[in-house]
Amino acid sequence: MKSYQWNFKTKKLRKSDNQYDRKLLDEDEPVEAIYIENGTESDIKNPFIAALPPAKDDDALLMLKYTKGLDDYDFQKVKDMTVHEKIMAVNEMRTKFRICLSFQKQLEDAFHSSLVNSYRLRKLYRDTKAKIPANIDNKDVILHQKMFGDAGDSANSSFALLGYSGVGKSTSLKQLLMDYPQVILHKVPGSEDVIPQIVYLVVNCLPNSNFNEMYVSIGKAIDRALGNIQPYYEEVIRKIKGLSSKMNKVIELIETFNIGIILLDEIQLIDFQHTKENSFEGLMTIVNATKISIAVIGTEDAYSKMFINLRNARRVGTLIDASTYTENDSYFKNIVSFMMNYQWFDTWVDCDEDMFNALKECSYGIIDQLISLYVMMHIYYFEKKGKKPKVNGDYVRMISRKYFPYMKRLNKLLKEPMSDNQLKKASEETKELLKKLLKEAEEKNNETEIKQIELSDLMLNIAKIKEPIIKDIENVGFDRAEIEKCFEKLVRKGLENMSNKEIKQAIILELTKPKGKGHRANKPTQEEMLQAITQ
Secondary structure: OOOOOOOOOEEOOOOOOOOOOHHHHHOOOOEEOOEEOOOOHHHHHOHHHHOOOOOOOOHHHHHHHHOEOOOOOOHHHHHHOOHHHHHHHHHHHHHOOEOOOOHHHHHHHHHHHHHHHHHHOEEEEEOOOOOEEEEEOOEEEEEOEEEEEOOOOOOOOOEEEEOOOOOOHHHHHHHHHOOOOOEEEEEOOOOOOEEEEEOEEEEEOOOOEOHHHHHHHHHHHHHHHHOOOOOOHHHHHHHOOOHHHHHHHHHHHHHHOOOOEEEEEOHHHEOOOOOOOOOHHHHHHHHHHHOOEEEEEEOOOHHHHHOOOHHHHHHOOEEEEOOHHHHOHHHHHHHHHHHOOOOOOOOOOOOOHHHHHHHHHHHOOOHHHHHHHHHHHHHHHHHOOOOOOOOOHHHHHHHHHHHOOHHHHHHHHHHOOOOHHHHOOOOHHHHHHHHHHHHHHHHHHHHHHHHHHHHHHHHHHHHHHHHHHHHHHHOOOOOHHHHHHHHHHHHHHOOOOOOHHHHHHHHHHHHOOEOOOOOEOOOOOHHHHHHHHHO
16 A cells, blocks of 8 residues: 655745744644655655644744733723722733743644654555545545554654642643644645645643543534534544454544644543553553654652653653742742733832742742732732731732642652652652653743843833834734734844834835735835824
């Protein structure tokens, strides 16, 4: 049986660009494949790799991607806001405020590498005589191809993203996937047929769930990717009896829809205890059969469940420890500095050393706990009758005792992630390997932390000016995605010495450049552009 290959045209991209329209990515719509020159010579000839967005290798742009302030914040307007408006505004910190965390660079690299390796180890086979029934957009369709892994190749290794609850694992994963289309459609030359490629699936593991439920959840994730509003593959897998049969169905769907990577979020909630299929070996069977990447995301509890023996420890691949940034005081100061650019107290509060120490003590450096603490510092302040309290280190500690007393009980556990309790089932050999993997993850994260500290002032300024500038230009009729591309181009060149007006002028000049022979992009009037520049 000969593998199927077709000729396609590739295009070159500027560094860190994405070949897909931002609107389609934001709307989670399937995209028609756009092939780029990226990777090795064989990668460029592989349509499933050539259609993927490139890896992110620009530190400044990576930081900008993961850093987001509050778009409409203005401290001068705080004095005129009602208590309700202030509460609504500060609560946006929970959902909209984001800052780049050190492990996100490692996550970006590991994800892209795992995805590419997944398609390197597999080949597509097509036969128009083969009638493979499928269901897309809740419509029955016929496909004529499947993708198989080579049984002679070694199993694909992926990555494990592990760390304390609240350090930003799931949020970071969501931010990462915003740059990747979930479904890419490849047109078959000389035919009306389309080959679907599901790039990734995110499967949320349920509390006390077993592998029976996990396979059903994979079916549910496939339905969502394919636009099946009414459950189809979820029900197909649910009705199959026996774990082995369910697993074989999942393998069949991976081969049919050319799935690149499956991300199992909250992996520590799965029961790994009772049978061979209800263990990490069950996942490895799928990897061996298909060569797909299966990555896991979970809390520190997952260490003891996944590293029971040396074979599993090696199979995990890259270990990303998401918690390491919580121990870096200089890095934490940068986070606090950026966070405190957004405050709603009656007078501006500067963070002194004691207040910084209090924030670190009470949040343990965990971003989710820090933001929750900061929000409650404001809400208590708003609702306090009479004379307002002084916002300082003692105030932080009082808020922590009042609203987060349980955090004190977690202190010992968080400071001992390698405790015997978590690794009691692992062999000594496995413990040593895990310690080595954790050390490697820490070293990589430390490198990123140093770079981010060096770039922190620049990135803080860029994050604060980015959204207002984009909005001003967007309001006069330019496309947001195009504005963002131009803004990122300026970031690559360096805009630290430019005023907001100069940045707007440069973006508008780029947007109005001729595109093609004798053609200029549609643009607003000169008066409207002048308005955008002077705002």
